[in-house]
Amino acid sequence: MAEEIDSTALEPTEGPGGLAPSRRGLRAAASPTRPSGRRESAQRASAAPHSAPRKKRSPLRSLAVVGMITALVGAVGIPAFAAANSAPEARTIQQVAADDAQSLVVGSSQKMTALARDSYSATTSGEIAKKKAEEAAAARARQAARLASLSTSTSNLNLNMVGPGTGAIRWPLAKIDHIGDGFGARGGEHQGVDLLTAGGTPIFASTAGTVIVSSEGYYGYGVAVEIETVIDGTKVTTLYGHMRYGSRQVSQGQKVAVGQVIGLVGSTGRSTANHLHFEVALNGTKVDPLAWLRANAG
Structure with a gap:
């Protein structure tokens, strides 16, 4: 059968000694006996941190740690960012031509000039040999013309002339100035x-x-x-x-x-x-x- 508990029963009443029992004492008396052991030790463990005072960290140490982390991030991130955003180095046409010796770089200001046959010299071995032969022939012709002009002075020379004297040794000239x-x-x-x-x-x-x-x-x-x-x-x-x-x-x-x-x-x-x-x-x-x-x- 259900039993109603009046709220006034929890109110303090005067005990036999004239003292009113506390509400916590009444609850402890009403509740069954709690087992000691693990639960009790767990309660002690949970209560221990609250009882020991916490050690505060130094602000300077925190700032040093943050600074080191920031420096590491900058050392890795900034070069990568610079490499990704760097523009190619400007080069002149002379530098481009130097990379490939077989390239021909012509300035835009140069104008085309028409080539004529007499504006360049012979480069093939056949043309060089022909030119040398022509020069040798011209030299022979000049020599022949010079000898022909001189032959007129010797054509009237009397080859029966003999040097002065009668011995085995004679003067080479008949007259010496x-x-x-x-x-x-x-x-x-x-x-x-x-x-x-x-x-x-x-x-x-x-x-x-x-x-x-x-x-x-x-x-x-x-x-x-x-x-x-x-x-x-x-x-x-x-x-x-x-x-x-x-x-x-x-x-x-x-x-x-x-x-x-x-x-x-x-x-x-x-x-x-x-x-x-x-x-x-x-x-x-x-x-x-x-x-x-x-x-x-x-």
Whole structure:
């Protein structure tokens, strides 16, 4: 059967000792005995944190942590952002051309120019060879024209003329206007004697012998003839330099007689005036030709 509990029953009443029991005491008396053990220990554990005071963090430490995190984010994020948003570097047309040596970069300001056949030179081997052949032919033609003009001066030359004297050694000229540099002049470099006379004067062989040189361009001697012979067991070599172009009357290997006409006085090679440069060598040693002529020419 249900029992009604009047609210006034919870009101404090005076006990036997004259004290009114508390509401918590009444609840504890009415409730059944709670088991001790786990539940009690759990209550103690939950109550422990409330009883111990919490340790407060330092504001400076918090700020340091936040700063480190911000620096790490910036170090990673800023370069990536800059790389993603960087524009390509501007380059000049010269720099672009340098990357590829086979490229041709032409400025827009350049204007096209029409090419003509005579505006550029030959580049192929065939054209170069043809040009060289044409130049050689032109040089030969000039040389032939020069020799033709000089041949008129020798056409009237009497080849039966003989040099003055009757001996085995004779003077190379019938007339000498002036004697120039002698043997050993110019610091010892001059190995002959310069006999000055008019251009076109006949030159005679000073000795009989064999022509070993007959050239239109013999080093600094210009047009020259050289004759070799043996006299009294001594090899005698005579040289005649600076002769006129086209005036040679003998060829290499030809035998000549003493006093025979071999050419005309000129000023070819390393020369500044008409004269005969005359040299003499005895057994290969150069000697004073003027002294030799004066001692032996007859």
